[in-house]
Amino acid sequence: MNDDGEVEDPDDAVWARLAVAQQEHSDLDAAVQALAVSPVPDMMVIGRLKRKKLALKDEIERLKDQLTPDIIA
DSSP states (O other): OOTTSOOOOHHHHHHHHHHHHHHHHHHHHHHHHHHHTSSSOOHHHHHHHHHHHHHHHHHHHHHHHHHSOOOOO
16 A cells, blocks of 8 residues: 555556666667777677676566466466
């Protein structure tokens, strides 16, 4: 319940986290690309950013699965 006395939809929180995760993934992609074109790319930093990107991608897929209704065929 929020301050207005309305019941919040649990999917709203999932949609919000999905939007944040997608933005973070996009930001990390830009950071990796910027580091990769630098004169002396720091491969350790690029590797850490790529691992974080992969973790975010997994989280994004889990969030999308939560928003997809289960249909029993």
